[in-house]
Amino acid sequence: MTAPASSEAPIRVAVLGPDGRMGAQTVRAVEAAADMELVATVGSGDSLSAVTDAKATVVIDFTRPDAVMDNLRFAVDAGLHAVVGTTGFDDERIATLSGWLAGKPDLGVLIAPNFALGAVLAMRFAQQAARFYDAAEVIELHHNRKADAPSGTAAHTARLIALARADAGRGPAADATTSGIEGARGADVDDVRVHSVRLPGLVAHEEILFGAEGETLTIRHDSLDRVSFMPGVLLGVRTVGSRPGLTVGLENVLDL
Numbered sequence: 001m002t003a004p005a006s007s008e009a010p011i012r013v014a015v016l017g018p019d020g021r022m023g024a025q026t027v028r029a030v031e032a033a034a035d036m037e038l039v040a041t042v043g044s045g046d047s048l049s050a051v052t053d054a055k056a057t058v059v060i061d062f063t064r065p066d067a068v069m070d071n072l073r074f075a076v077d078a079g080l081h082a083v084v085g086t087t088g089f090d091d092e093r094i095a096t097l098s099g100w101l102a103g104k105p106d107l108g109v110l111i112a113p114n115f116a117l118g119a120v121l122a123m124r125f126a127q128q129a130a131r132f133y134d135a136a137e138v139i140e141l142h143h144n145r146k147a148d149a150p151s152g153t154a155a156h157t158a159r160l161i162a163l164a165r166a167d168a169g170r171g172p173a174a175d176a177t178t179s180g181i182e183g184a185r186g187a188d189v190d191d192v193r194v195h196s197v198r199l200p201g202l203v204a205h206e207e208i209l210f211g212a213e214g215e216t217l218t219i220r221h222d223s224l225d226r227v228s229f230m231p232g233v234l235l236g237v238r239t240v241g242s243r244p245g246l247t248v249g250l251e252n253v254l255d256l
């Protein structure tokens with residue numbers, strides 16, 4: 001995921017959410033990339049016109065689920081490619097965004113629930129394992145300043161597992177629970193149980209557990225530092241312009 005040697009002009013990048021945990025890390029990564037130029041940053045309350053004034057060609061969004069759709073509407077209308085790490089993308093949002101992009105055949109948008117290589121691999125491994133096991137559950141563990149639960153990664157993982165189970169002709173996993181405390185079995189994402197842990201000291205972690213008669217399989221990934229997301233973000237910036245339309249998941253860019 002290193003930059004190709006090139007005499008081309010640097011990619012003109014704008015970062016939305018530069019004062020946040022991910023935005024600040026991203027600003028540093030873009031500034032350090034020889035093939036990119038950071039031409040604008042837009043924080044909460046700033047005008048998005050700074051992006052077009054600075055002639056950015058790619059925007060990176062690490063804002064909030066309640067802000068990202070307005071930012072994308074602006075980017076698509078302005079003809080800017082977008083690399084999106086912000087969470088909150090359900091089927092309805094994906095459909096809305098696809099509709100906007102339908103009139104812009106040259107424009108690329110990449111939405112990646114997780115930019116860390118190991119997290120992407122863990123999701124792919126989970127998808128491969130899912131058809132072989134009677135049951136699967138996901139535990140995601142994050143820092144306690146995270147606004148949303150479950151994590152976008154866990155939701156994406158659960159959906160991939162559900163699709164693989166359906167392809168293999170497997171229905172929902174059997175579960176004998178009939179009583180107890182509400183919430184004890186986690187959230188239901190496409191019939192896959194997802195459990196969210198929030199603790200200071202954590203960054204971003206996920207365990208995917210599979211069970212069958214007499215055995216379990218656990219796949220675990222840990223982001224110990226937000227630098228783990230940066231190679232994936234930069235890869236997204238380098239490739240989004242040559243992938244017209246909507247791409248959901250870095251696994252498609254990595255061709256996993």
Ligand SMILES: NC(=O)C1=CN([C@@H]2O[C@H](COP(=O)(O)OP(=O)(O)OC[C@H]3O[C@@H](n4cnc5c(N)ncnc54)[C@H](OP(=O)(O)O)[C@@H]3O)[C@@H](O)[C@H]2O)C=CC1
Pocket residue numbers: 016017018019020021022023042043044045062063064065067084085086087088112113114115116152229
């Ligand atoms: N895909 C991936 O690999 C990863 C995704 N994420 C996701 O990225 C998002 C951001 O996470 P994180 O950095 O931890 O969150 P933070 O809360 O630290 O940062 C979000 C930043 O966005 C700002 N902001 C809010 N609205 C706007 C707006 N309309 N325009 C510009 N800036 C705005 C906030 O400002 P203010 O505080 O003033 O509102 C804040 O500075 C989350 O959805 C998170 O789940 C996180 C890590 C990795």
Ligand SMILES: O=C(O)C1=N[C@H](C(=O)O)C[C@H](O)C1
Pocket residue numbers: 087113114115142146147150151152153154203204205
């Ligand atoms: O908020 C975070 O920190 C993270 N958010 C993303 C998610 O919700 O999956 C990616 C990663 O887990 C870190």
